[in-house]
Amino acid sequence: MLDYEEVPPRSGLLFSVRENAASTGPTAKTVADLAASSSMRDCLQWFVRERQWISDRHLQLCRIPAPTFFEQRRAEWMANEFRSLGCDAKLDRAGNVLATVDATSDGPYLAVTAHLDTVLAPRRDEEIVCGPDGKMSGPGVADNGAGLSALLAIAAAVKACPELEERLGNILFVANVGEEGEGNLSGMRYLCRQSPQAPKIHSFLVLDGPNVDHITTRALASRRFEIIYTGPGGHSWSDYGIANPVHALARAITIFSEQQSSFNHGSPRSSYNFGVMEGGTSINSIPTEARAKIDLRSESAAKLEDMVHLLAGCVERSLDVENERSVGRTAATRVAAKIREIGSRPGGELPDDSALLKTLRAVDSHLGIRAQVDCASTDANIPLSLGLPAMSIGAGGFGGGAHTPAEWFHPEGRHVGLQRIVLTLALAAAGGRALTTAATP
Numbered sequence: 001m002l003d004y005e006e007v008p009p010r011s012g013l014l015f016s017v018r019e020n021a022a023s024t025g026p027t028a029k030t031v032a033d034l035a036a037s038s039s040m041r042d043c044l045q046w047f048v049r050e051r052q053w054i055s056d057r058h059l060q061l062c063r064i065p066a067p068t069f070f071e072q073r074r075a076e077w078m079a080n081e082f083r084s085l086g087c088d089a090k091l092d093r094a095g096n097v098l099a100t101v102d103a104t105s106d107g108p109y110l111a112v113t114a115h116l117d118t119v120l121a122p123r124r125d126e127e128i129v130c131g132p133d134g135k136m137s138g139p140g141v142a143d144n145g146a147g148l149s150a151l152l153a154i155a156a157a158v159k160a161c162p163e164l165e166e167r168l169g170n171i172l173f174v175a176n177v178g179e180e181g182e183g184n185l186s187g188m189r190y191l192c193r194q195s196p197q198a199p200k201i202h203s204f205l206v207l208d209g210p211n212v213d214h215i216t217t218r219a220l221a222s223r224r225f226e227i228i229y230t231g232p233g234g235h236s237w238s239d240y241g242i243a244n245p246v247h248a249l250a251r252a253i254t255i256f257s258e259q260q261s262s263f264n265h266g267s268p269r270s271s272y273n274f275g276v277m278e279g280g281t282s283i284n285s286i287p288t289e290a291r292a293k294i295d296l297r298s299e300s301a302a303k304l305e306d307m308v309h310l311l312a313g314c315v316e317r318s319l320d321v322e323n324e325r326s327v328g329r330t331a332a333t334r335v336a337a338k339i340r341e342i343g344s345r346p347g348g349e350l351p352d353d354s355a356l357l358k359t360l361r362a363v364d365s366h367l368g369i370r371a372q373v374d375c376a377s378t379d380a381n382i383p384l385s386l387g388l389p390a391m392s393i394g395a396g397g398f399g400g401g402a403h404t405p406a407e408w409f410h411p412e413g414r415h416v417g418l419q420r421i422v423l424t425l426a427l428a429a430a431g432g433r434a435l436t437t438a439a440t441p
């Protein structure tokens, strides 16, 4: 018997979320005019002038351990920082921090997000080090100290330039939980599907890590399953002949590997991995249980779906063969299997003609940034899978070694990354207002 656990669908939206694909996006002149306006000029300068303030916050937040599922202390610290800047900030039921520069704003929002959690966490303050040249090292300084400090820097810069507050009043700053590993994008999932704010958010700009060299517009989909075989078990000699869960599981893996490998080459790229396998209690007992965990990924949602179906088919086939061979073939001698979904990162894609992407491209050409679009698994997976405009970019500066103890971040040029974000937000937020006028009740 096979069964799947499904995720609930997103509730109805208050307005049409499909971007106007025919939108031409801002021109280079629009960006230049905005950047030259007195309030925006002050804001862009703020990032240059207040480099030390930004780096101080960056170090402080990285020193608060926040491994996935244990983000609360860092979340509370972030919320307090937003409040001390004069923002409205609260934690939602998932543990995400939500903040706005304008306490009265009620959307529609453009969300700028950064995940709170890290794969590795510091055990002592001294593990987060800052050298004389400003280079930081330690777990999480790039991924996602860069993104989180960018949220605070942008909120602080906007608060310092009151004329911008109205323009950016409907930016929702989100420091979310559950991006890494087994977190399975839980914070973003809650924000997009269950949060009272969900229907009010029209677009997402995800800040993940440093750099300005990439724009993730395609969401790499992945699904993870645990396969559990169960049977009556027995003595290896006296009960020989009853169906064996380990044999059935091994057969399923063999059939899947043989069939899947044949169509896993070329583009779109896909992968699979049986990463964990366990079961049985002793060499001379027929096991009562066998389990395996498999990770499936693909650049193509359709191909990923095919892989899931293939997996289900292979499990069914393995049961048939094992039960066919079992002596007596009664319920008492058969094995059964259950496939449990333990992780799912849905795929999706931001269309090339998306207004959000065009806006970022216009800002990039104004700032002289050349960025490549790519495909990766980020918090943007969730909104993209729901058809909402979203992309993930770095928050400036340089860095590397993510998810290792040798992680580092250098703030050189960070102000350019922050200027890029604030210009994009200011232009895309204006686009969002146009969206509401086309609202559907």
Ligand SMILES: [Zn+2]
Pocket (backbone or CB within 6 Å): 115, 143, 144, 179, 208, 209
């Ligand atoms: Zn990250």
